[in-house]
Amino acid sequence: MQVWSTSAQLALPIDVERVSRLDLEFIDVRRDRGSFTVLVFLNADELAQNAGRDHERFAAGYTVFAQSGCWGASGHCDWERGPASAFDRRPEHHLRPFNLTLDVTRAVKRLGNPDALKLTIHAAALDDPAATDVFRFRQVAALAYQ
């Protein structure tokens, strides 16, 4: 299982009570090593490894349906390869990372009016519970809507 925390807190210099919705958006989530489940906790220090959806700091969970490894020949799953030319109209590679949006409004409001969010993430690969490099993404952002 993977345990990961944000290195820097996500600043939240807003009045959370006036927010109608607050999302966490994970940018460029990889999906080329098999399906996995991720649980996100907010401002949860000293979190037990077996914390689940019933934990008071649990914010959101998601199971990503993905592809386990590459079944083709060399280069088949090189999703980073771009279009062949300016005339290439083919769709993007199906393994291209995607953005995952999780609604955490309820969890953030439960915290009162926090001025920052620290994320702690537990992620488990469904085919390999021992894997520790499961949930891979480029960036995470908090988006608040009035």
Place this chain on the structure above:
Amino acid sequence: MSLTATVTARRTSATIKVRQNISQMSPGEIDRFRAALTTMLGRRDDRGFQFFAGWHGVPFGICQHHVPLFLPWHRGYLYHFELALQDIDPAVTLPWWDWLTEPGVPAAYGDETVGGKPNVLFSMPIEPFGVAPDPDWPTQTSRDPGSSEPGQPAPIPPPLNGFEPEPDTNCEAWVTTAPSYTELTRRLEALHDNVHGWCGGTMRDISWAAYDPLFWAHHAMVDRLWRIWQHTHPGAGPPDALIDACMTFAKPPGMSPRSLSKVQDLGYEYAGFVSVAGGTD
């Protein structure tokens, strides 16, 4: 010189067919569905089960996930698959698995044998169409529902309505009241991904999932929830930039989200009974 041609009328039917909950179908209806699927499995050409199962992952890999075309692409996929079944038995429709209210895998798919014979809905051979199999590829579908390490993050088990994504809101209400198509897709794909992960085995991997007969009942449920949402959000659909996009299938016709938006235009419905009375005018 003159040319004379004889045109033979195509066999057609304008009857809208109803997709049913697998757990409410009669034994006879399930037998007919199994028989059609068995015949389809025996076809080794581009009308056969292995051909259609291969569109999703190995070897064609043309499915759409985590993009706005997720719902229409899979509706088109089911449309093609159901027509291939109806070429064998016109009375057969794709059943759906109500994972919102039914605990676990429906019995029709979960029983290993039926009448002393292997149940074609329980497991299928995996023989990808038109390619030489790799020794590492699976050769038979399998499931491992609910398997996970204790204390580790895991998918939510069905019935999913036992889980409240928002206070006092079950999953069905959460999906069917989504305020926009984008939000509907986000919510519905979350449930969809969760069910794939919960089923385990073949269903857990995009490359092989469609070889499991349960895949089709799972996606009919996804399509049904979209249909219900459409009824209360008339005209709402994918973004304008994509509404006429030509989506790729391994067999003609290619179809756009617009052409797939009305299930009645595709010959099926989920509302099995509609009663109408006149109004005041």
